[in-house]
Amino acid sequence: MSSYEARFKVWRGDVGGGGLEDFGVEVNEGEVVLDIIHRLQATQAPDLAVRWNCKAGKCGSCSAEINGRPRLMCMTRMSVFSREETITVTPLRAFPVVRDLVTDVGFNYDKARQVPAFVPPAGVGPGEYRMMQEDVDRPQEFRKCIECFLCQDTCHVVRDHEENKPAFAGPRFLMRVAELDMHPLDAAAESGLDRKATAQDEHGLGYCNITKCCTEVCPEGIKITDNALIPLKERAVDRKYDPLVWLGSKIGRRRT
Amino acid sequence: MSVVDRQEWDVVVVGAGGAGLRAAIEARERGARTAVICKSLFGKAHTVMAEGGIAAAMGNVNSGDNWEVHFRDTMRGGKFLNQWRMAELHAREAPDRVWELETWGALFDRTKDGRISQRNFGGHEYPRLAHVGDRTGLELIRTLQQKIVSLQQEDMKETGDYESRLKVYQECTVTRVLKDGERVSGVFCYERESGRFFTLEAPSVVIATGGIGKSFKVTSNSWEYTGDGHALALLAGAPLLNMEFVQFHPTGMVWPPSVKGILVTESVRGDGGVLRNSEGKRFMFDYIPDVFKEKYAQSEEEGDRWYEDPDHNRRPPELLPRDEVARAINSEVKAGRGSPHGGVFLDVSTRMPAEVIRRRLPSMYHQFKELADVDITAEAMEVGPTCHYVMGGIAVDSDTAAARGVPGLFAAGEVAGGMHGSNRLGGNSLSDLLVFGRRAGWHAAEYAAGLTGKSTRPPVDDAQVDAAAAEALRPFSAEGPDSVPAANTAAPAARPPENPYTLHQELQQAMNDLVGIIRREAEMEAALEKLAELRVRARRAGVEGHRQFNPGWHLALDLRNMLLVSECVARAALEREESRGGHTREDHPAMERSWRRINLLCRLADPTGGLAATDPVAGQIDLVNETTPPVRPDLLALFEKEELVKYLAEEELYE
Numbered sequence: 083m084s085s086y087e088a089r090f091k092v093w094r095g096d097v098g099g100g101g102l103e104d105f106g107v108e109v110n111e112g113e114v115v116l117d118i119i120h121r122l123q124a125t126q127a128p129d130l131a132v133r134w135n136c137k138a139g140k141c142g143s144c145s146a147e148i149n150g151r152p153r154l155m156c157m158t159r160m161s162v163f164s165r166e167e168t169i170t171v172t173p174l175r176a177f178p179v180v181r182d183l184v185t186d187v188g189f190n191y192d193k194a195r196q197v198p199a200f201v202p203p204a205g206v207g208p209g210e211y212r213m214m215q216e217d218v219d220r221p222q223e224f225r226k227c228i229e230c231f232l233c234q235d236t237c238h239v240v241r242d243h244e245e246n247k248p249a250f251a252g253p254r255f256l257m258r259v260a261e262l263d264m265h266p267l268d269a270a271a272e273s274g275l276d277r278k279a280t281a282q283d284e285h286g287l288g289y290c291n292i293t294k295c296c297t298e299v300c301p302e303g304i305k306i307t308d309n310a311l312i313p314l315k316e317r318a319v320d321r322k323y324d325p326l327v328w329l330g331s332k333i334g335r336r337r338t
Numbered sequence: 339m340s341v342v343d344r345q346e347w348d349v350v351v352v353g354a355g356g357a358g359l360r361a362a363i364e365a366r367e368r369g370a371r372t373a374v375i376c377k378s379l380f381g382k383a384h385t386v387m388a389e390g391g392i393a394a395a396m397g398n399v400n401s402g403d404n405w406e407v408h409f410r411d412t413m414r415g416g417k418f419l420n421q422w423r424m425a426e427l428h429a430r431e432a433p434d435r436v437w438e439l440e441t442w443g444a445l446f447d448r449t450k451d452g453r454i455s456q457r458n459f460g461g462h463e464y465p466r467l468a469h470v471g472d473r474t475g476l477e478l479i480r481t482l483q484q485k486i487v488s489l490q491q492e493d494m495k496e497t498g499d500y501e502s503r504l505k506v507y508q509e510c511t512v513t514r515v516l517k518d519g520e521r522v523s524g525v526f527c528y529e530r531e532s533g534r535f536f537t538l539e540a541p542s543v544v545i546a547t548g549g550i551g552k553s554f555k556v557t558s559n560s561w562e563y564t565g566d567g568h569a570l571a572l573l574a575g576a577p578l579l580n581m582e583f584v585q586f587h588p589t590g591m592v593w594p595p596s597v598k599g600i601l602v603t604e605s606v607r608g609d610g611g612v613l614r615n616s617e618g619k620r621f622m623f624d625y626i627p628d629v630f631k632e633k634y635a636q637s638e639e640e641g642d643r644w645y646e647d648p649d650h651n652r653r654p655p656e657l658l659p660r661d662e663v664a665r666a667i668n669s670e671v672k673a674g675r676g677s678p679h680g681g682v683f684l685d686v687s688t689r690m691p692a693e694v695i696r697r698r699l700p701s702m703y704h705q706f707k708e709l710a711d712v713d714i715t716a717e718a719m720e721v722g723p724t725c726h727y728v729m730g731g732i733a734v735d736s737d738t739a740a741a742r743g744v745p746g747l748f749a750a751g752e753v754a755g756g757m758h759g760s761n762r763l764g765g766n767s768l769s770d771l772l773v774f775g776r777r778a779g780w781h782a783a784e785y786a787a788g789l790t791g792k793s794t795r796p797p798v799d800d801a802q803v804d805a806a807a808a809e810a811l812r813p814f815s816a817e818g819p820d821s822v823p824a825a826n827t828a829a830p831a832a833r834p835p836e837n838p839y840t841l842h843q844e845l846q847q848a849m850n851d852l853v854g855i856i857r858r859e860a861e862m863e864a865a866l867e868k869l870a871e872l873r874v875r876a877r878r879a880g881v882e883g884h885r886q887f888n889p890g891w892h893l894a895l896d897l898r899n900m901l902l903v904s905e906c907v908a909r910a911a912l913e914r915e916e917s918r919g920g921h922t923r924e925d926h927p928a929m930e931r932s933w934r935r936i937n938l939l940c941r942l943a944d945p946t947g948g949l950a951a952t953d954p955v956a957g958q959i960d961l962v963n964e965t966t967p968p969v970r971p972d973l974l975a976l977f978e979k980e981e982l983v984k985y986l987a988e989e990e991l992y993e
């Protein structure tokens with residue numbers, strides 16, 4: 083494949099507004115969208131703001147919307163587009179724009195703080211943890227998350243519904259609750275914390291109606307809906323409506 | 339000008355990778371109010387790129403392992419140039435640092451009996467690397483990040499404010515360490531998002547900014563690795579140690595061009611992958627150096643048996659330390675036995691079933707599939723050396739991580755020198771971050787605790803703040819056509835401002851070509867000339883636009899650091915007339931025992947910290963040789979005499 087000139091539309095602006103700007107830019111074999119954005123910076127728009135870091139799909143910094151679809155720019159190869167196609171790059175829509183392709187993702191950091199941390203089991207010292215691989219397989223899948231926040235961006239609960247943001251943690255952080263809930267040694271229950279109940283009551287699990295948009299955009303291929311959200315929903319429902327579980331939880335509480 | 343916003347902390351940690359976050363956790367747990375400041379978003383630091391694992395002699399897979407064996411491997415890997423006390427502390431403390439991560443929620447891969455699994459890696463005698471598939475760095479950073487959040491949750495409960503005792507300033511850059519006489523008094527920073535300046539006042543500053551790879555063209559490092567911490571320390575008056583030692587990881591991607599340099603983890607070889615040249619030969623058997631002859635397999639059969647029966651066979655030479663493998667690949671390519679795109683072949687497809695490859699090396703499978711259209715379960719990868727790590731760094735005290743000569747300045751992780759000697763073993767980086775991150779945080783907190791009173795805290799000097807602000811703003815008023823009076827006065831001819839991106843590309847090309855994996859005297863001299871030219875031009879680096887999230891401006895400021903650090907690398911590389919670890923001189927190909935005791939220290943030539951008046955030819959750096967203290971006898975006693983004679987000078991052996 084030889085070099086060619088591609089047509090790009092890149093959103094430029096800031097909190098005060100902005101619009102799509104047209105560029106013609108050289109593309110070489112094997113390049114990804116982020117390479118093209120960097121070429122624009124180096125040759126045509128030195129102050130074009132873009133967030134990036136590892137350029138290898140491992141850090142989750144260069145999230146943007148390419149032709150309307152949330153993607154990592156470093157993992158989107160130019161070869162998936164035809165040479166005639168105009169490629170449109172816009173910032174993540176669910177978050178406030180800072181400048182050009184950079185958005186304020188503070189929402190996600192606020193939500194991360196609202197999920198209670200891992201509770202280490204009492205009486206088990208460092209070096210004494212024993213867990214079987216088959217028991218850590220499931221939470222390990224969720225820990226592959228690179229926090230690119232594409233799932234948070236695409237989730238229709240908040241994508242066009244700013245008003246839902248306070249009550250809804252989003253797929254990434256509901257998955258974090260599921261991960262901790264499935265951790266073989268997490269002692270939240272012993273400390274009086276019911277992670278399943280908080281998923282429903284505090285993190286807005288009920289808003290999710292399992293359309294799987296989050297799973298579709300996940301660059302790590304994590305089955306967020308099937309493996310994290312649906313099991314969490316099932317268990318949250320079990321606990322909520324099963325009178326025995328309810329009674330058990332009351333007795334359990336009393337002990338602490 | 340001094341209207342810059344100021345905040346007071348006890349400890350400021352610059353950098354939020356593994357070392358910085360571990361330091362911050364320690365400082366906060368020891369009672370210091372701690373701020374972390376980092377260029378990227380919280381949780382995105384370069385540590386996420388680490389793949390293979392954390393080296394710690396827990397002995398979970400082979401009970402023969404212990405700290406002494408780990409210490410020996412580390413010293414051998416570094417060709418005995420290591421600051422031995424650091425290597426000792428590292429080997430002794432690494433297991434505790436790994437186990438502690440589990441109590442913070444980390445989920446490592448398990449052994450059959452439920453303990454932390456450990457894998458083989460180059461230069462490690464036993465399976466020693468705790469890992470999570472090939473994304474161990476991500477697990478490390480996320481665990482530390484979540485530990486910090488949990489501390490903030492505790493503070494929230496107690497004080498009503500998440501950030502009362504531990505705050506992360508993300509997407510901010512430090513451009514100067516501020517001082518009160520000899521002592522540290524704080525840091526000068528800008529917020530990338532707004533371009534706003536601010537200072538964090540603190541008696542203790544921990545530098546944990548990682549490496550320098552962005553000065554080279556082919557590198558596995560991200561944009562953040564511009565040598566900021568190295569330069570901040572130099573500018574603050576602290577010396578850098580042994581900067582000639584730069585690790586070229588043997589296996590980076592070579593194709594397509596846009597991904598050239600991206601890392602291919604050493605686990606590929608640790609798990610059974612082999613290196614072949616264009617003739618299909620496993621060439622590493624031809625490159626086992628004398629010092630390692632007894633420790634590596636002499637035939638393919640023996641090497642293959644070792645994966646199953648390591649007690650009765652020797653390891654294959656693909657698992658030699660990285661410097662050896664990188665040089666071997668370089669030689670094969672030069673001899674015309676390379677792959678189509680100028681690398682060699684790294685093959686797992688004929689060594690393991692496809693599903694095992696996908697399970698054990700998921701990121702590699704994904705990376706090649708997505709970026710190069712290569713299915714590593716069906717065909718070989720093409721790989722070649724890539725600039726990966728700098729062994730050199732800020733000279734520190736082994737026990738306290740304190741930088742030399744600047745009270746209140748500490749350093750940990752890649753930015754600190756000494757620990758790895760002339761070459762780092764894979765897996766020793768993540769453990770280094772944890773062991774010395776903790777030590778830096780601990781001693782920074784202790785030092786700050788002695789200076790809490792209003793009268794004892796080092797005050798911030800307004801003049802330094804003003805000077806730092808002026809320095810940071812210079813790219814906006816760079817010399818250009820508009821800045822010259824319109825009328826034909828005596829002013830010199832107008833010169834357009836330099837494009838920082840162009841300067842950066844020229845720097846990367848020069849370092850890659852002239853101070854790369856194989857070095858020659860004349861080339862390094864040429865590099866120093868080129869650096870002098872770039873330094874003059876960089877003073878005219880100009881930027882468009884305004885201060886809000888302006889990457890051109892950020893790069894113009896980072897250039898100062900890359901140029902300083904590159905000069906250190908080139909000067910030290912020119913001075914050391916031998917080949918050892920990550921420093922290979924074609925004109926001095928042998929390792930010289932007389933050089934083993936010599937450390938090279940780089941200092942800023944102008945001790946006032948000013949860069950403007952520095953002579954373009956003489957450069958900005960003074961270099962001195964220093965003889966290191968002898969290795970402690972009980973540590974030397976861990977080695978056989980026959981091995982020591984290969985490394986130590988006569989007089990050291992008789993002492």
